[in-house]
Amino acid sequence: MTQKKTYALPNITTPNTNVKFNPARCNGCNHCVEVCQCDVYIPNPVKGQPPVILHPDECWYCGCCVNDCPRPGSIAFNWPVQQRAYWKDKKTGKVLRDSQA
Amino acid sequence: MTRWHDFIEKDGKAPAWPYPIRYDQEQEIETDVLVIGGGIAGCWAAITAARNGAKVALVEKGDTIRSGAGGPGCDHWCNVPANPLSPVDPDEWAAAMSEMPYCNGIGNQIQCREDWDTLVEMEQIGGKIRDTEDEYLGAEGRDKKSKIMISPRYTRNIGFGGDAAVRRPFKSNPEGKLNNCTIRIWGSTFKPALKKECKRLGVKIFDRVMVTSLLTEKGVQGARVVGATGLNGRTGEFMIFKSKASIVATAGDWSLYLLNTELAGYNTFRSRTITGDGNAMAFRAGAELTLMERTGVMMLATGFKHTWYGGAGDASYENVQLVDANGKKLPWPTQGWADGGAMRPTQKDMEKIIKGIHSGDYALPFYGDFPGMKDVERRATWDLMLKEESTCKIITDSYEKAGYDPAKHLLQNYSFIEGNSPQQWRTAGGGGPLVDWNLMTTLDGLYVAGENMFAAGDHSYAAATGRYAGRKAAGYSKQVAQGKAAREQITAEKKRIYAPIKRTAGIDWKELHAGIARAMQYFCSEYKTELLLNMGLDALKEIEEVHVPRLYALDPHKLMRSIEDLNLLTHGQIIINAALARKASSMMLNHFRIDFPQLDPAEWHKYLTIKLANNKVKIGSRPQKYWGDMVKNYEKYNKDYTGVYKRKK
């Protein structure tokens, strides 16, 4: 196992990953940075890369960043575990849940 | 590398601030009409002022393209009796709305007369208001010819809530007929179209700028408003706006009583940018505010509870039959065609449900029975209503991605199992500057629109009043010259707002915000007495004198959040002072004084007002319905208005 350098970091705010970017698809156009009401993101210092999540603790889950991304599949919402929904199959009665990783 | 700590782990250092830093640098803009807040009301104000020939500047804390509560979308255009499918007379509807104590009759009259006109204009500039693709053929409420879809919400009732017992017959709408006063819309198309129209009309848009104060003639409190100052939240640049007329449209303040960023994100069922700025600025400038003692309990506080709509309500009660865990129907209105209007069970039904839960008659949890709906009604609810309802789209999309299918799955409801909000989690909504029939405040040259007005609360109200204020402000700006701002006022404001970046230690904005919120919870919530409220004023004063001077900010963004806190502080002070002044309890104002328990005694049936004169708090009052005859006055003040409204027979 390669040893990664260990830094002394404070606890990271939770949630810290209110969205997940897909670097294979996102072209770093920064449209999501512009539509965000609260400046949760900043542009990535490396051009063409997905934005950096700087203020995830200010996200109010309005969804605009994901809804308006011109390249669908680049950015996906990542609800905190405690806010995931439950539902039930009407036929089988099986209780289901948003278990997206 | 999309998270902040990825950079630390990779490079051992944080990324550099991505925007140029311009603290203290000034940019000056001169305009006829200045619009503060680029949400729904602000955009409409800007567009309409520009259409009326004014030079317009629009200043928005976020980005106008999606900012505000209505930025992501909106699915109901409420109180639109002037639409061709409604038999109801707008004046009769407005009068009925205004029977509610402590409403805003001026706003109601404007909304009822002009929000159909506004919606028609919305369509002209690219908003979708009809089922043009025939997706919902056969849906209840869909008009074949016009393809307009009447909403099942509020269809039989006036305004929100209520049950059949209090429904009233309308002269213009014989009993038993739907009133067709609310229209389903594709509101996600609205905000980008509004921004585009602003640009097309030459409105100068200043995004990412927070307006921090109003400038008054020669810097005198209570004098004419002649502009405003602003702070760019990315660069820290100082903005000076000089205007002949100004419109505040910064909505309300939903986080004064609660800060919860950890675990849940910042969510209070309104945009995170809503921090009482308009009220705080108008108050400092000397405007008279009213209904400031009114607060409401936050129905749901996200993070502490399940999220739906990003904070409020639950998908499983909107238009959907609620069933218990065994599939048994609950006596819960579905807001649909049968129960139109009610959002909650009547008290009697609620008692029955609670009893049933304890006796085992109703098994928890409850579910919304989407599969039990007719296909077209289910689609109209899930795909149109919920996907257009502001923050809901991201929720329904997430559920679907996780496998939820409304045709197959019952959606869990969180009523009861998550409990009620504590009384101390409140919203400061409800109060705002007093207005006249021009929507001018008590300060010359200062107008107000949308949720920033007292007693407002929905999208079409914001749009219609914004449009109206834009028209009036443009008219005013043609009659007056630019005013004289005072350099001393600007200098003092710069000193105030840049103080936190001059410090590197102390307390940050979050700690301050939470401290203010806690004081409000303790001293101005469920239990109100002279002693508690005065302790609240002391607590806020201590925060002002001891903790504000320790406030520090590391970058322009956190500086902006810090300045927001100072507005929250002022807002809290206004609210406590107003609560002290109303020495009576009131049901409608959600204002319960232990020391004055009598509910709504006749002598207190009035609007209390609060303002600063020589920096001293002054309390005044206006009688109920101070606006006089609504129809006569509306017509008197709008002789030249040529909307599409025609009096109905």
Ligand SMILES: Cc1cc2nc3c(=O)[nH]c(=O)nc-3n(C[C@H](O)[C@H](O)[C@H](O)COP(=O)(O)OP(=O)(O)OC[C@H]3O[C@@H](n4cnc5c(N)ncnc54)[C@H](O)[C@@H]3O)c2cc1C
């Ligand atoms: C989830 C949800 C669902 C809703 N559904 C509906 C619906 O279906 N029908 C309906 O009628 N209503 C609905 N509403 C309510 C509706 O969205 C609001 O009533 C409406 O947006 C209010 O408009 P406004 O312009 O007054 O405020 P907003 O649209 O909130 O705009 C205020 C703007 O002011 C800006 N601002 C604040 N302070 C400053 C400052 N100091 N300087 C510069 N800018 C500032 C903010 O960034 C914001 O953009 C919903 C709201 C939510 C949250």
Ligand code: SF4
């Ligand atoms: S997620 Fe979408 S909007 Fe954001 S930078 Fe990537 S491609 Fe652009």
Ligand code: SF4
């Ligand atoms: S959901 Fe809204 S507030 Fe959160 S990051 Fe996206 S755009 Fe910003």
